[in-house]
Amino acid sequence: MGGSQSTRKLSVDNENAIQVSQEALDRIQAQLSAKQPEPASQPPPQYAPPPPMYDSSKRQEAAAEEAYWARRIENLKRAHEKINSGMIVEYQKTLKEANELFELVQADKIANKLPPCQEEKAKVLECYSTNPDKSLLCSVLVSEFNDCVCKSRIAAVTASS
Structure with missing residues (x-):
């Protein structure tokens, strides 16, 4: 009981297997080798310009949208300039205060050295x-x-x- 190993062999007969003769294999390989890949001679894709707008209302709509975005960009630029100028003023103020404090500390160190x-x-x-x-x-x-x-x-x- 369990002292010896048992080996089992299993064999399956496949009646649906297809057998191809050597002659058929040679013909298939000859056909495949005869077909050589053709070089890609397709031109690169070109992008066509957008179709012209024939409708005047669409032109006006596009012009109004362009004007809106131009105004929006200008407003954002002005807001950015305001913020930037405020930051520069604060930076200069802080720099001045820091230099004054540094000078006081230096003067105090000189006075305390003696x-x-x-x-x-x-x-x-x-x-x-x-x-x-x-x-x-x-x-x-x-x-x-x-x-x-x-x-x-x-x-x-x-x-x-």
């Missing part, structure tokens, strides 16, 4: 260089420099808040 209290610092250094052995004579200038530094720190903190 450390605060440069004048007071210069006075203190000058006092120390003129009085190398008497540093207590410069205590008033040092106090002013210290006050300036404290004020600039407070200003920086309040500006960033």
